[in-house]
Amino acid sequence: MEGRQATTPKKESCDQQAKCLKRIQSILDGGATDEEKQYFKDHIEVCQPCIDMYNLEKCIKEALQGKVEKKCCPEKIAAAIQAEITK
Numbered sequence: 001m002e003g004r005q006a007t008t009p010k011k012e013s014c015d016q017q018a019k020c021l022k023r024i025q026s027i028l029d030g031g032a033t034d035e036e037k038q039y040f041k042d043h044i045e046v047c048q049p050c051i052d053m054y055n056l057e058k059c060i061k062e063a064l065q066g067k068v069e070k071k072c073c074p075e076k077i078a079a080a081i082q083a084e085i086t087k
């Protein structure tokens with residue numbers, strides 16, 4: 001029997017990643033409704049891949065806008081930015 005867990009275990013995979021990605025993008029674009037934002041806030045509490053995706057998208061966006069220097073640019077993000085701008 002499993003005891004009660006102190007923290008909610010996060011999901012390791014998202015069953016609605018496509019939807020989540022759309023939501024993330026509209027939030028970052030500033031086009032999300034309050035409802036969407038609220039939903040997403042709750043969702044990333046429990047969904048690890050979406051947290052990662054959010055951070056990645058956010059960094060890409062900020063980098064593309066020239067807002068960030070190098071502080072949040074691990075290779076993964078740099079590669080994603082490259083892909084984004086060479087599309």
Ligand SMILES: [Zn+2]
Nearest residue numbers: 014020047050
């Ligand atoms: Zn998710």
